[in-house]
Structure formats: structure tokens, C-alpha cells
Amino acid sequence: MMDSVKSWMQEQKMLQDGEAVLVALSGGADSVSLLYYLKEQSRTTGWNVSAAHFNHHLRGEESDRDEAFCRDLCQKWGIPLQIGDADVRGEADRSGESEEQCARRLRYDFLQKAAAGSKIATAHTLSDQAETVLLHLSRGAGLRGICGIPPVRENIIRPFLRITRDEVEAYCKENSLLFITDSTNTRREYARNRIRLDVVPVLQDIHPGFLKSMDRCTAWLRDIKEFLEQQTQDVLTKACTQNGYRVEELLKHPPAVRREAIMELIRRAGGQAQALHVEMVEDLLSHPGGADLSGKVRARQKDGLLQVQPVHGKEPQWMEPIPLKEGTFLLPSGIQMTVEAVGIDEKENFNKMLFNNAIDCAKIMGTAMIRRRMPGDRFHPAGRGCGKSLKKLFQEAGVPLEQRDLIPVVCDEEGILWVSGFGPDQRAAIGAGTRRLYRFESVRR
The missing domain is CATH 3.40.50.620 (HUPs)
Known part of the structure; x- marks a missing residue:
């Protein structure tokens, strides 16, 4: 040995x-x-x-x-x-x-x-x-x-x-x-x-x-990674200008090399190269505009040039809860959220996936609010056994630290009702007796 x-x-x-x-x-x-x-x-x-x-x-x-x-x-x-x-x-x-x-x-x-x-x-x-x-x-x-x-x-x-x-x-x-x-x-x-x-x-x-x-397998993968990293450096060198990276040059290369280049730019700017962020930047290569990547990095495409830069200053602060009501509105975290009240007749058209984004209106205790996570929050995901703290749930799911305070949480006077990306709490889940429900949709702007 x-x-x-x-x-x-x-x-x-x-x-x-x-x-x-x-x-x-x-x-x-x-x-x-x-x-x-x-x-x-x-x-x-x-x-x-x-x-x-x-x-x-x-x-x-x-x-x-x-x-x-x-x-x-x-x-x-x-x-x-x-x-x-x-x-x-x-x-x-x-x-x-x-x-x-x-x-x-x-x-x-x-x-x-x-x-x-x-x-x-x-x-x-x-x-x-x-x-x-x-x-x-x-x-x-x-x-x-x-x-x-x-x-x-x-x-x-x-x-x-x-x-x-x-x-x-x-x-x-x-x-x-x-x-x-x-x-x-x-x-x-x-x-x-x-x-x-x-x-x-x-x-x-x-x-x-x-x-x-x-x-x-890991040895082979490391060889592939080293090759891609070398290709990436060559691509970024060719694409680099004083004001950004030429989109035309980035688009010439295979998706694997292009994505590795995007991840490298995000890392250079001090961010974490999550799959969602890479997809957002890839979309910018075809559609000029801007995108916030986790609050710490911002990507922008204009006049054929891509810029990926650190965001200076504090992230948006979400200090006060917002009353739960119907409509579409922008949360302080930069997430666009839609809340829709749906009756029992309309519920029949819902598929199982949509049930993960809905709660039973009758199970709300007192006033319902939308807020960020708070110390001591506990969550009992519907159909998933025992409850646990939100902190532990986010850790186990691999949610990046900088994104955890941005995730919308719907709660009432008894505690959490629903968490974006994780579904309803057991006590608020849709059941046979449900007559009216709230449906949620949240999208990162």
C-alpha cells in the first residue's frame, strides 16, 4: 500500500x-x-x-x-x-x-x-x-x-x-x-x-x-477539466476588449467551452458560478440587457459586449414583511412574485406540480405575510416526514449563502405556510377538503 x-x-x-x-x-x-x-x-x-x-x-x-x-x-x-x-x-x-x-x-x-x-x-x-x-x-x-x-x-x-x-x-x-x-x-x-x-x-x-x-473516472474528468480551462483562457483572451468581452467571439465556440468561460468570468467577479447564473448570462449573449447574479455580481450585454462585474454597495435589504394579497409585485429582494386566489372549480385543472406552489386559504391562521427567512424559522415540508429549521433545509439543498435571504417565505401567525422552491408546509397543504387556495409564482428579475 x-x-x-x-x-x-x-x-x-x-x-x-x-x-x-x-x-x-x-x-x-x-x-x-x-x-x-x-x-x-x-x-x-x-x-x-x-x-x-x-x-x-x-x-x-x-x-x-x-x-x-x-x-x-x-x-x-x-x-x-x-x-x-x-x-x-x-x-x-x-x-x-x-x-x-x-x-x-x-x-x-x-x-x-x-x-x-x-x-x-x-x-x-x-x-x-x-x-x-x-x-x-x-x-x-x-x-x-x-x-x-x-x-x-x-x-x-x-x-x-x-x-x-x-x-x-x-x-x-x-x-x-x-x-x-x-x-x-x-x-x-x-x-x-x-x-x-x-x-x-x-x-x-x-x-x-x-x-x-x-x-x-475522476482522473479522466480532471484531464477534461484542464483541457476546457485552457480552451477557456484562449477564448477569453481573444474575446477581451477594454470595455468587455466580444459576444460574437464567445458565440463561435461549443457550448461546453462557452459555459466554462462564463463560469470563469463569474468567479473572477467574486461570484459563485451556479448553473442558473450561467444560463442567465448565456441568455444575455442572444438578448441584450442585464441580470443580477446572486446580488454580488451583475452581468450586462450592450452593443455586442458582455460585462460581468462585482456589485458595489449593499444588497437590497428586505426588512419589513409584506401583507399577502392577490396581484403581481416586485419584492425588495428583486424577486417578482405573483399571488392568485383560485376557487375549487378551477383547482381541477391544476397538476401535481402546481400544488407545490399553493396553499389552502382556509388553513391560514390570522394575518398572512410575505417575508424573508428569520432566525428560528422551522418548516415541515408537505409529504416529506419530519420538520427542520430553514437554515438546515437551505444548507442540505445547497442554496448559496448569498441567496438565502432572497427566498420568499409566506407565513401566518402560527408560522411558515410556504417557501419558494420548497412548497407548502404540511399544515397548509392542499387536501380533499380544500375549497379555495392561493397559488404562488416567484421569478428572479
Whole structure:
């Protein structure tokens, strides 16, 4: 197994002899094995191996146990260790990120500071790779997402990316390596855990070589991505002028290259290249006009030139709820919303999809309003089992952080009735006794 790791590191040019490398150490089997492997290899390579541990303070005493374990291990092995920590939960509340996103950002910020320009080695395995690709696929990711975790990205290297978690645990046993286990790894409320515990085993039953096949696929996809990125740079260079990008030049190229070029322009402007945003910009190539992309980036096509630029200043603020009434109107978030009251006779013409955009008028308690999400909002999607917070719902659905406050929410004095894109709450859903309903339509202007 470790011969495979050595060949992989050489193939990817991860480390040169005598180079410094900082291992991201959690205390789990993967990172303990990686630290041990690099330590042993350093006897002949001259690598200057050190470690860093970040305490997220998300699991109480268990988080402190992890930190203590890493301290003891590094002291025993004579490896320099840097410790960082943060109140991830508090920072996530302030920033509006999910705890997972916030933890990752803070952890990598710490690792970069601790590394001070040297290489950072993380212990991602082939098993992690498969879980990441499947998670991205389930959320409708593009090519960049389904390429998975890159073996090398700037100063971050992943020596274990071609071996499985089972192989790592066998290596621990062979070398009598002690490690700790995160108790949250078995909790199925986390999407990644469900993929690891439920989805991957089924795929391995269907095809025992699933993980190795996934590895080959992601390698091919990375090659395709690199080719497209190179094509994209050439296209943008040809299309670039002082005042924007020539639409005529962009339209000369195949859709895959054109979309990659659009995504690159959005990223350069500081936005997230979501599929919807790419479609909006593609539409501008044929129809002059403008489009807001997530409130942070604006695209504009005029006189045959495309501009994709960051929006300066604050996003539209949606502070006050708006009374629910019939009509079409523009919400403060920039979304055009139509509300229509429909009687029982007309309801017969509705298809199932439209029921997701309607509520039973008789089930409204008190005054109904349209507003943005609020702290503490809970939602019980009709026909989908238990309820959950809107924050968690948006996180699981992959709604970008900057879009969450723009989504219209219809509520009454008892709570949420309907959420745009997610349908009605269970208590307001259309039923056999429905006599009159409200139908909603919301469109981003």
C-alpha cells in the first residue's frame, strides 16, 4: 500500500527531498497514518515534518480530548505541533454560513498561517473522494464539482488520495498505531455520513471495484477539466476588449467551452458560478440587457459586449414583511412574485406540480405575510416526514449563502405556510377538503 503512496506522490510531484510539510492532524486513523508515514519516509527524504491541529469546539469534551491526544502523540514522536481553535458555532451564526462551511474556512485559514508558505498535507483518502463526488452529484454539481478533491492544489497535497479508508486502518493495525474516532461519524442526519454508511456499501455490493473505478473516472474528468480551462483562457483572451468581452467571439465556440468561460468570468467577479447564473448570462449573449447574479455580481450585454462585474454597495435589504394579497409585485429582494386566489372549480385543472406552489386559504391562521427567512424559522415540508429549521433545509439543498435571504417565505401567525422552491408546509397543504387556495409564482428579475 505504501509503495503505492510513494509512487503517487512522485507522480504528482508533491514533495521534493528536504522540503517542509505540515500535516493537518485530527487524531483520526487517516491523519495519524499520514503523519506516521511521512515521519518514517523523512529518514531518507529529509522532509521537515510538523503537524497542526485545529479545535472546532463543536463536540464539547470530545473536542478537547482530540486536542490532548494530538499533543501527546506529537510529543511521543518528537514532532513539532501547532494548535489553533475557534468558536465555530458562534462564528457561523454571525457569518450566516453552515457550521461545516465555517469550520472548513477557519481550519484552512489556520493551516495556511501555520504552514507559513510550506506544503500542507491532508489525509483525504479514495473513500473520501467517492463520498465527495457522490455528494456533489446529488446536488447537481457541474464538471468542477464531480472532479472531486484534487491531488494537489497550490500548496495543499493529498498523499492518500489513491488508497481506501480500509487500507489506512489496516496500516494502523500493522504498525500498532492508536487513533481516536469522531462520534458524529455515525450520525445519519449528516448527508456525507448517509452516503458513506448507506450509499457507498450498496454501490460496492453492485461492483466491488467501485472505489477504484471512481478513481479512474475522476482522473479522466480532471484531464477534461484542464483541457476546457485552457480552451477557456484562449477564448477569453481573444474575446477581451477594454470595455468587455466580444459576444460574437464567445458565440463561435461549443457550448461546453462557452459555459466554462462564463463560469470563469463569474468567479473572477467574486461570484459563485451556479448553473442558473450561467444560463442567465448565456441568455444575455442572444438578448441584450442585464441580470443580477446572486446580488454580488451583475452581468450586462450592450452593443455586442458582455460585462460581468462585482456589485458595489449593499444588497437590497428586505426588512419589513409584506401583507399577502392577490396581484403581481416586485419584492425588495428583486424577486417578482405573483399571488392568485383560485376557487375549487378551477383547482381541477391544476397538476401535481402546481400544488407545490399553493396553499389552502382556509388553513391560514390570522394575518398572512410575505417575508424573508428569520432566525428560528422551522418548516415541515408537505409529504416529506419530519420538520427542520430553514437554515438546515437551505444548507442540505445547497442554496448559496448569498441567496438565502432572497427566498420568499409566506407565513401566518402560527408560522411558515410556504417557501419558494420548497412548497407548502404540511399544515397548509392542499387536501380533499380544500375549497379555495392561493397559488404562488416567484421569478428572479
